[in-house]
Amino acid sequence: MFSPGGSxxxxxxxxxxxxxxxxxxDLRKRKTAAERSxxxxxxxxxxxxxxxxxxxxxxxxxxxxxxxxxxxSWMSKGxxxxxxxxxxxxxxxxxxxxxxxxGIIPEHVVKSASSFRPQCVGMKPPNGIWCHITGxxxxxxxxxxxxxxxxxxxxxxxxxYVLQNRQLMKQTFPGLFEAQxxxxxxxxxxxxxxALNSLAPDHIEKxxxxxxSPGIYNSAYFEHSFLxxxxxxxxxxxxxxxxxxxxxxxxxxxxxxxxxxxYRRIDDDFIDPHVFRKDSMLGVPGIIDAYRAGNVALAxxxxxxxxxxxxxxxxVPDMIKYYLSEDAILPNVPTYVCWDDAQxxxxxxxxxxxxxxxxxxxxxxxxxxxxxxxxEEHQKFVELIKANPRNYIAQPTLALSRAPVIIDDHLEGRxxxxxxxxxxxxxxxxxxxxxxxxxxxxxxxxxxxxxxGGSKDTWVV
Amino acid sequence: xxxxxxxxxxxxxxYIERAEAVAxxxxxxxxxxxxxxxxxNQQWMPLVTTTGDDEKFSExxxxxxxxxVIEFLTFDRNNPNSILSCLINARENARSIRERISAEMWxxxxxxxxxxxxxxxxxxxxxxxPDFYEAVRNSGQQFSGVTDAxxxxxxxxxxxxxxxxxxxxxKMSRILDVKYYILLPSPQHVGSAFDDLQWGALLRSASAxxxxxxxxxxxxxxxxxxxxxxxxxxxxAVLHCLTRANESLHAITGSDIEGFTNxxxxxxxxxxxxxxxxxxTDIIARGLHxxxxxxxxxxxxxxxxxGTTFFSLQAA
Numbered sequence: 001m002f003s004p005g006g007s008x009x010x011x012x013x014x015x016x017x018x019x020x021x022x023x024x025x026d027l028r029k030r031k032t033a034a035e036r037s038x039x040x041x042x043x044x045x046x047x048x049x050x051x052x053x054x055x056x057x058x059x060x061x062x063x064x065x066x067x068x069x070x071x072x073s074w075m076s077k078g079x080x081x082x083x084x085x086x087x088x089x090x091x092x093x094x095x096x097x098x099x100x101x102x103g104i105i106p107e108h109v110v111k112s113a114s115s116f117r118p119q120c121v122g123m124k125p126p127n128g129i130w131c132h133i134t135g136x137x138x139x140x141x142x143x144x145x146x147x148x149x150x151x152x153x154x155x156x157x158x159x160x161y162v163l164q165n166r167q168l169m170k171q172t173f174p175g176l177f178e179a180q181x182x183x184x185x186x187x188x189x190x191x192x193x194x195a196l197n198s199l200a201p202d203h204i205e206k207x208x209x210x211x212x213s214p215g216i217y218n219s220a221y222f223e224h225s226f227l228x229x230x231x232x233x234x235x236x237x238x239x240x241x242x243x244x245x246x247x248x249x250x251x252x253x254x255x256x257x258x259x260x261x262x263y264r265r266i267d268d269d270f271i272d273p274h275v276f277r278k279d280s281m282l283g284v285p286g287i288i289d290a291y292r293a294g295n296v297a298l299a300x301x302x303x304x305x306x307x308x309x310x311x312x313x314x315x316v317p318d319m320i321k322y323y324l325s326e327d328a329i330l331p332n333v334p335t336y337v338c339w340d341d342a343q344x345x346x347x348x349x350x351x352x353x354x355x356x357x358x359x360x361x362x363x364x365x366x367x368x369x370x371x372x373x374x375x376e377e378h379q380k381f382v383e384l385i386k387a388n389p390r391n392y393i394a395q396p397t398l399a400l401s402r403a404p405v406i407i408d409d410h411l412e413g414r415x416x417x418x419x420x421x422x423x424x425x426x427x428x429x430x431x432x433x434x435x436x437x438x439x440x441x442x443x444x445x446x447x448x449x450x451x452x453g454g455s456k457d458t459w460v461v
Numbered sequence: 462x463x464x465x466x467x468x469x470x471x472x473x474x475x476y477i478e479r480a481e482a483v484a485x486x487x488x489x490x491x492x493x494x495x496x497x498x499x500x501x502n503q504q505w506m507p508l509v510t511t512t513g514d515d516e517k518f519s520e521x522x523x524x525x526x527x528x529x530v531i532e533f534l535t536f537d538r539n540n541p542n543s544i545l546s547c548l549i550n551a552r553e554n555a556r557s558i559r560e561r562i563s564a565e566m567w568x569x570x571x572x573x574x575x576x577x578x579x580x581x582x583x584x585x586x587x588x589x590x591p592d593f594y595e596a597v598r599n600s601g602q603q604f605s606g607v608t609d610a611x612x613x614x615x616x617x618x619x620x621x622x623x624x625x626x627x628x629x630x631x632k633m634s635r636i637l638d639v640k641y642y643i644l645l646p647s648p649q650h651v652g653s654a655f656d657d658l659q660w661g662a663l664l665r666s667a668s669a670x671x672x673x674x675x676x677x678x679x680x681x682x683x684x685x686x687x688x689x690x691x692x693x694x695x696x697x698a699v700l701h702c703l704t705r706a707n708e709s710l711h712a713i714t715g716s717d718i719e720g721f722t723n724x725x726x727x728x729x730x731x732x733x734x735x736x737x738x739x740x741x742t743d744i745i746a747r748g749l750h751x752x753x754x755x756x757x758x759x760x761x762x763x764x765x766x767x768g769t770t771f772f773s774l775q776a777a
Binding site: 039040041042216225236240250253 | 465467561564567
């Protein structure tokens, strides 16, 4: 919001003036009103490891984060480029594997990824697109540049909060929306429905679309339900579906109803006990068989997680070059892969300055933040890395940008990141803005909601 | 409609109706006990007996004091039929079908739940009881209003109606039963001012007092039974509830209202027909309590067959 000199950035002037006019008591009141309204509306997520059914709201900061239009166009271009290359990569990996044969990415790195699904080799999803919905995490360094922190290509969460936060903001600051041109986010669900419809076989005129959720105890259940509701489609659980003759059906009060397109929010591992984890009770036995037969479309396709692996992430700029003959518009955060001897040595030597991440965890679990950790923790991670070098990457600690947040009755800076959402159907749609996550603890770099992070509305103006 | 969704809609609506009915039960007793308290013969155990949870109650509380009974029926999570438990269940069901009900319905249930939970968490509840139970009754009625006004009157809405009217039929009959337990009509009381007061309290907690007066004028026990059980037009009367439930059942299957195509239609149709062709005199001759007991058993069978016909995931 503020430029390094301390004055408000050009596009933030109006907001800045508006806030200046509010007393700290006003600010607090509006914040409380917004949070109370979230409880009333049941905009919550479930907390694991606590009493079953414990729900919390994601703390919501009512000061929006503002991104300028020109900068957004550039980011949006970069995200499109990235998602095209990533899809070409996934398709290549499960089919010809040219990129491996040409030695751009070492074969062992791909094959050893825990998210690599040999069961998907030879699959050809409709229109050759594997990943239809992506949430890419971006961070901004002190140099003002945006960097890609990671790609979430499996079941990225958070878009429902973007849409709900915007609704709450309209109630909180109605005057500002009239006076300022903020790009709307409301058509996300229409875009999503269009993309899902486009996956159905051509001969089906009015496809039956459903969102597949693990159920009400899943941490992202609110989002699953919200998206189904906004699109006007059924929200189903595994137990609602059955496969007969390689066709997926839902159990209804009037018998079986064929389902054509499924936006699944269950991980590969749990989606079909015939193909993946045998002990899964959440999924639908036989659904992959129906998918292979082309009788049901799955978004995202099984197998997309291969490009979620944080070691593979390190190669995305190379993929962009390889498949598109272009330079990456959005840079990666510089990344060291620990399977490589020289890079690993560098990481171990400099571990006190590094952020170390396991290749396949999400939600901020299992990380080391070097500068914030003790010698013992450094040593523990050195051992972990040595024991399983393939599973770790390391990045230099960025001076993450901060945004002002209301703490009690005044403003304080807190670290933020940004998760824009990208839908790849017939065209590519990038939701203007995305979810800004805030590390609410002073000095903390961890923004995940499971770790006590909050959120902000993001305005592209 | 997905079987699981139909199941949850039906139960959401049943649980809300049940929470409202429990509040009505307690209100009858609070009313009656205010007049009985001077005589020192308040009776709270019959209230637990009519809900059918007496075993569980004795296990947890032992003595049937006013405070214990109110706690058990209102806030005790160990009692699956307490008001709070009903709202937890209603909310959990509604949460699992948010995409199929209107936002207003969900929001109303969520608020209703938070209201009861907050009161339960607060101290000193016994001082404000009448207000609280009135708030529960109002919220229950508002839910019907919100549902009727915001949900498409299609299959889901009919499952909602089915759940609501079956539950209401059951609970209205139990409210009548409370009277039977609390004050077995003794010859010297019948027609006395005291008796008038008691039946009046019962009619009030059924929201039936004014409508009864318009229909019959003087309060006469047999006429109260007639009104609560057999009135065709009063929306809380058992016969009216059975008629409405039957209509929704046939709207769901699309079958002719005169016949039946499945077990629940057969059972409910028979039950409704018997109510339509009986009289208060017959009921009292058979014994009010025995009649109600038999009715509730048969209503349970209707509920069971609805479960196996429409909700069972094994079906089809």
